[in-house]
Amino acid sequence: SQELEQSPQSLIVQEGKNLTINCTSSKTLYGLYWYKQKYGEGLIFLMMLQKGGEEKSHEKITAKLDEKKQQSSLHITASQPSHAGIYLCGADIMNTGFQKLVFGTGTRLLVSP
Amino acid sequence: SQTIHQWPATLVQPVGSPLSLECTVEGTSNPNLYWYRQAAGRGLQLLFYSVGIGQISSEVPQNLSASRPQDRQFILSSKKLLLSDSGFYLCAWSTWASNQPQHFGDGTRLSIL
Numbered sequence: 001s002q003e004l005e006q007s008p009q010s011l012i013v014q015e016g017k018n019l020t021i022n023c024t025s026s027k028t029l030y031g032l033y034w035y036k037q038k039y040g041e042g043l044i045f046l047m048m049l050q051k052g053g054e055e056k057s058h059e060k061i062t063a064k065l066d067e068k069k070q071q072s073s074l075h076i077t078a079s080q081p082s083h084a085g086i087y088l089c090g091a092d093i094m095n096t097g098f099q100k101l102v103f104g105t106g107t108r109l110l111v112s113p
Numbered sequence: 114s115q116t117i118h119q120w121p122a123t124l125v126q127p128v129g130s131p132l133s134l135e136c137t138v139e140g141t142s143n144p145n146l147y148w149y150r151q152a153a154g155r156g157l158q159l160l161f162y163s164v165g166i167g168q169i170s171s172e173v174p175q176n177l178s179a180s181r182p183q184d185r186q187f188i189l190s191s192k193k194l195l196l197s198d199s200g201f202y203l204c205a206w207s208t209w210a211s212n213q214p215q216h217f218g219d220g221t222r223l224s225i226l
Contacts, residue, residue, distance in 0.1 A: 040220070042218050043203070088156070090215075099211075100162065103156040
């Protein structure tokens, strides 16, 4: 079974709409990364969260880590075609100082004009 | 600024042939280096990581091996490829300090025939 569950697996939204992607673990998330990947390409680092209740924003993307440090969400406001891609969460669930990460299977986002 | 290079971008190999994928990092010293494999529907799986020259940790038993002959060079190898070795291979680096994000290369798509 997957140690990090992402939902939804895929998402189609109309341009301008908001959306949320979730990343859930049964274990404590000592650190959590969000990445974006375009098909067949490498991962682009978006944000890193460490503390329970932490929230970070970059342009129209906001990521949160819940107080219990077992769930993170990624929220995109007023989506644009440039937001399309695969969003992956990666986490340190063994407290290795972010050296060993496990990843979710990703959420594929399509933004329709 | 730091950059990471992976090559080749794509590779088609027959079953039983050897493999060598190379990854180099520029603009930093003593990085942590990682090899991941991304298979459809299974997310990223950590294969190997290295905290220094000649220091390799293997995360999963498999048909592959890794070496780090120089500080900023990481090589993924196999003596005899299997069909199950097909996938998208990604190299990543992070600074030696704890709790720092990993940065990924553009990946190598390996197809085994």
